[in-house]
Amino acid sequence: MVVVTRVSGEMSEPVLLPLADTPPAERRDAARNRIALLEAAERLVAAHGVAAVTMDAVAHEAGVGKGTVFRRFDSREGLMAALLNHSETEWQASVISGPPPLGPGAEPWDRLLAFGRSRLETTILHAELIRAAGRASTRSYAAYSFIAMHMRYLLAELGVTGDLQLLAIALLAPLEAPILDQVELDGIPVDRVYAGWVDLARRIVGR
Amino acid sequence: MVVVTRVSGEMSEPVLLPLADTPPAERRDAARNRIALLEAAERLVAAHGVAAVTMDAVAHEAGVGKGTVFRRFDSREGLMAALLNHSETEWQASVISGPPPLGPGAEPWDRLLAFGRSRLETTILHAELIRAAGRASTRSYAAYSFIAMHMRYLLAELGVTGDLQLLAIALLAPLEAPILDQVELDGIPVDRVYAGWVDLARRIVGR
DNA sequence: ATAAGAAACGGACCATGGTCCGTTTAGTCC
DNA sequence: GGACTAAACGGACCATGGTCCGTTTCTTAT
Numbered sequence: 001m002v003v004v005t006r007v008s009g010e011m012s013e014p015v016l017l018p019l020a021d022t023p024p025a026e027r028r029d030a031a032r033n034r035i036a037l038l039e040a041a042e043r044l045v046a047a048h049g050v051a052a053v054t055m056d057a058v059a060h061e062a063g064v065g066k067g068t069v070f071r072r073f074d075s076r077e078g079l080m081a082a083l084l085n086h087s088e089t090e091w092q093a094s095v096i097s098g099p100p101p102l103g104p105g106a107e108p109w110d111r112l113l114a115f116g117r118s119r120l121e122t123t124i125l126h127a128e129l130i131r132a133a134g135r136a137s138t139r140s141y142a143a144y145s146f147i148a149m150h151m152r153y154l155l156a157e158l159g160v161t162g163d164l165q166l167l168a169i170a171l172l173a174p175l176e177a178p179i180l181d182q183v184e185l186d187g188i189p190v191d192r193v194y195a196g197w198v199d200l201a202r203r204i205v206g207r
Numbered sequence: 208m209v210v211v212t213r214v215s216g217e218m219s220e221p222v223l224l225p226l227a228d229t230p231p232a233e234r235r236d237a238a239r240n241r242i243a244l245l246e247a248a249e250r251l252v253a254a255h256g257v258a259a260v261t262m263d264a265v266a267h268e269a270g271v272g273k274g275t276v277f278r279r280f281d282s283r284e285g286l287m288a289a290l291l292n293h294s295e296t297e298w299q300a301s302v303i304s305g306p307p308p309l310g311p312g313a314e315p316w317d318r319l320l321a322f323g324r325s326r327l328e329t330t331i332l333h334a335e336l337i338r339a340a341g342r343a344s345t346r347s348y349a350a351y352s353f354i355a356m357h358m359r360y361l362l363a364e365l366g367v368t369g370d371l372q373l374l375a376i377a378l379l380a381p382l383e384a385p386i387l388d389q390v391e392l393d394g395i396p397v398d399r400v401y402a403g404w405v406d407l408a409r410r411i412v413g414r
Numbered sequence: 415a416t417a418a419g420a421a422a423c424g425g426a427c428c429a430t431g432g433t434c435c436g437t438t439t440a441g442t443c444c
Numbered sequence: 445g446g447a448c449t450a451a452a453c454g455g456a457c458c459a460t461g462g463t464c465c466g467t468t469t470c471t472t473a474t
Contacts, residue, residue, distance in 0.1 A: 027440055030452060055431060065454030067433085076431065138389045148389075166381070166403025169390060173380030174373070182345045182355075183376060196373025203410050234470055237422060262461060272424030274463085283461065 034072050036062040041083055050128040053079075080133035084126060088143040091122055095150060108157035109207070115154065116197050119147065119175045120190065130177040147172060158205050171204055241279050243269040248290055257335040260286070287340035291333060295350040298329055302357060315364035316414070322361065323404050326354065326382045327397065337384040354379060365412050378411055 040062035044053045059066040073079040100106035101114040130137050138144050151168040173179055174197055247269035251260045266273040280286040307313035308321040337344050345351050358375040380386055381404055
């Protein structure tokens with residue numbers, strides 16, 4: 001939303017130029033509370049783990065009413081998804097502009113391998129949060145669309161042809177929390193999962 | 208567990224030969240209640256959908272206390288997983304001994320394609336239940352191990368070499384509910400998902 | 415048949431996610 | 445600055461999953 005300070009002279013026409021269908025902008029108190037809640041939640045996670053992040057607890061820790069938590073984040077899953085997005089921002093930055101081979105500058109194939117490895121590790125690292133975010137993590141979860149998009153980009157760079165969206169999903173799936181769940185139950189070590197994934201990538205890309 | 212009827216003559220020795228660490232066998236009332244609960248739950252699903260399957264509702268419908276429901280199935284997810292297993296039994300039978308190409312008798316490649324298609328449809332059909340079963344659906348969910356095992360078998364038949372377990376997971380992943388969730392959000396039609404999966408299979412199998 | 419022990423039962427009770435609505439507060443317009 | 449409106453607030457309230465423990469029922473041994 002673009003705010004134009006009132007033109008002092010005559011013709012004191014419109015002052016707000018809402019871009020397309022931009023949401024009406026957040027009220028100050030609302031914004032303040034969002035931040036307070038996010039920080040409170042982070043504090044709770046750090047101190048007592050994801051399980052301790054109760055809606056009541058967060059509300060209390062942030063010094064607001066419970067209703068406020070729900071108005072801001074819709075549900076517990078929504079709150080978790082918000083935490084997740086925050087956590088993954090740094091990772092995204094390193095993909096977009098960090099050092100190679102994860103960041104730009106390396107050969108596509110090497111970037112792909114680095115991407116897979118890094119994604120696998122990040123998923124494991126955030127596993128608790130991802131599970132707690134449930135479906136919200138794939139929905140509003142900005143992180144996911146980024147991941148899928150980048151994968152499509154890498155596949156295109158590698159000259160892969162076909163339904164890139166579907167191929168990207170297929171290549172990403174074995175690195176996602178729900179699938180990893182299945183794997184870890186059998187006690188397979190991470191390195192083997194990665195090795196299997198590389199083999200898969202080779203077959204898909206055609207190397 | 209093997210039960211040997213008492214030998215009428217002398218030497219009236221042991222009567223129960225528990226195999227290895229077989230659980231102590233279910234008491235009559237327990238067994239009766241398990242069935243009553245399962246049927247009650249099925250009735251509720253049929254009548255009002257998965258969402259209406261409340262633990263209280265099931266208990267009431269089965270004419271049993273709530274505690275009993277939990278003792279039998281551990282949790283709501285556990286109950287859902289049980290329902291799921293029941294639903295999938297028929298499908299499993301058609302894979303094991305039904306008509307080709309899903310059942311035995313067809314070429315491995317054709318069986319693989321039929322398997323993928325059928326699995327995709329079944330997942331969509333049971334989507335609600337699968338979601339409601341959550342993690343229990345991959346854990347105790349007997350159905351899943353069957354699926355994975357059959358996929359490994361087909362890959363082996365096709366002469367695929369490598370980490371078959373991992374490849375099976377990768378090939379199955381795009382047909383699973385959580386991944387399908389992502390796809391359906393973008394409104395991709397089922398046929399396209401299937402086509403994408405076939406392409407994936409081709410690349411993995413090497414055709 | 416009876417007694418003893420183990421296992422199952424049932425429903426009150428607790429914790430937590432989610433809703434509702436009367437009250438308060440940030441913006442806006444004069 | 446004061447009035448007005450829409451949005452945000454807060455916490456009582458509800459629904460539902462899950463636990464607990466005193467009571468009842470099955471099973472086995474005598």
